[in-house]
Amino acid sequence: MARASGQKLKLLYIVKFLTENTDEHHPASTADIIAHLEANDIHSERKSIYDDIEKLCDFGYDIVQVHSRLGGGYYMASREFELAELKLLVDAVQSSRFLTTKKSRSLIKKLEQMAGKHDAGKLQRQVYVAGRIKTENESIYYSIDNIHRAIQENRKISFQYLDWNLKKELVPRANSERTVSPWALIWQDENYYLAAYDSEDGHIKHYRVDKMGKVQVRREAREGVEQFAKVDLAAYTNQVFGMYGGEVAVVTLEFPNRLIGVVLDRFGRDADIRQMQAERFRVRAKVTVSGQFFGWLAGIGADAAIVSPVNVREQYREWLENILGSMN
Numbered sequence: 001m002a003r004a005s006g007q008k009l010k011l012l013y014i015v016k017f018l019t020e021n022t023d024e025h026h027p028a029s030t031a032d033i034i035a036h037l038e039a040n041d042i043h044s045e046r047k048s049i050y051d052d053i054e055k056l057c058d059f060g061y062d063i064v065q066v067h068s069r070l071g072g073g074y075y076m077a078s079r080e081f082e083l084a085e086l087k088l089l090v091d092a093v094q095s096s097r098f099l100t101t102k103k104s105r106s107l108i109k110k111l112e113q114m115a116g117k118h119d120a121g122k123l124q125r126q127v128y129v130a131g132r133i134k135t136e137n138e139s140i141y142y143s144i145d146n147i148h149r150a151i152q153e154n155r156k157i158s159f160q161y162l163d164w165n166l167k168k169e170l171v172p173r174a175n176s177e178r179t180v181s182p183w184a185l186i187w188q189d190e191n192y193y194l195a196a197y198d199s200e201d202g203h204i205k206h207y208r209v210d211k212m213g214k215v216q217v218r219r220e221a222r223e224g225v226e227q228f229a230k231v232d233l234a235a236y237t238n239q240v241f242g243m244y245g246g247e248v249a250v251v252t253l254e255f256p257n258r259l260i261g262v263v264l265d266r267f268g269r270d271a272d273i274r275q276m277q278a279e280r281f282r283v284r285a286k287v288t289v290s291g292q293f294f295g296w297l298a299g300i301g302a303d304a305a306i307v308s309p310v311n312v313r314e315q316y317r318e319w320l321e322n323i324l325g326s327m328n
Contacts (some may be wrong), residue, residue: 009200010042014052014100017114018063018076026118027066027073079114086115089122098192098210140192143215150217151181157182157196160213172213180205181222184233195233204231228299247289252307254282259303266296282307294319 017036020119022028030049037044042298044290046313049070057063081089093099143159150157161176180196183204187193190292192209204227222246257279264271272284294316297304306313 011052013037013040018074021117022075022168023116023118024075027075030071036255050070058063067166081114083115083119085113086123096142140210143212146215146217147182149271154220154222156218156220158218159215162211162213181224183228199223204228248286249312250286251312252282252284254280254305256280256303
């Protein structure tokens with residue numbers, strides 16, 4: 001790089017050097033900055049560095065000068081993200097089931113670059129989550145991007161729905177090509193789901209994004225605006241257990257008071273709660289009656305009871321009896 005042309009990039013090199021190499025405990029001396037510029041074929045005098053730092057501060061960079069008998073120097077005092085914020089982001093990436101191991105490592109490496117070299121090691125964390133299984137669908141990252149683009153551009157998408165086979169491979173399900181109108185992405189139970197309007201069936205459906213292959217944005221405009229406008233997305237997410245379909249019903253459930261936290265985690269703080277006698281309470285909620293709903297109740301055990309409606313209570317009893325019968 002010619003020295004004259006390099007002078008035009010001087011301020012950028014200084015910002016990059018301070019961002020990547022300095023913090024409160026590791027200031028860079030004027031000599032360090034000059035040496036870095038010289039390594040990039042940019043000649044600089046000590047006095048010009050003072051002027052450059054002043055210009056960068058005037059522009060808005062939070063560069064602090066440290067005065068010390070040992071030499072002092074300059075460091076970048078604030079960054080786009082604080083270290084604590086980057087740690088949270090790394091933890092979220094590390095524990096996200098829908099991201100592949102390869103993509104998780106790639107994202108964490110980029111986050112480390114935002115921390116500077118002295119703090120990057122603090123982001124090399126391992127979040128341990130019981131039973132963690134990462135997705136194997138490497139294309140999910142780009143599928144999500146295409147879905148967001150289709151929503152923003154008010155267009156339909158097409159895709160193939162995938163299933164696992166006994167060779168542990170994700171393969172297209174027979175006759176699984178679908179075209180739908182995407183409306184929202186939902187995060188539930190560590191998975192991403194797409195809520196979309198299926199014009200052939202005339203109602204809202206949901207699909208696991210990591211099982212969607214070859215997601216393409218189509219030219220056709222989305223449909224289902226009236227149907228989706230009637231959906232309370234928060235309530236919809238709470239009522240659909242495991243995002244499995246089924247008959248929607250308003251049920252009344254009864255629990256001991258000590259399980260109030262479990263119920264609020266499931267149905268939200270706006271749940272219709274009524275205090276009963278003998279240290280028990282009832283909750284009235286709209287749910288999708290499915291095996292996943294019954295499984296959630298069974299996981300709580302005898303403390304959970306379906307009060308009404310009677311037909312749902314009977315379905316639950318039959319569901320439990322069928323399981324017991326299959327074990328004989």
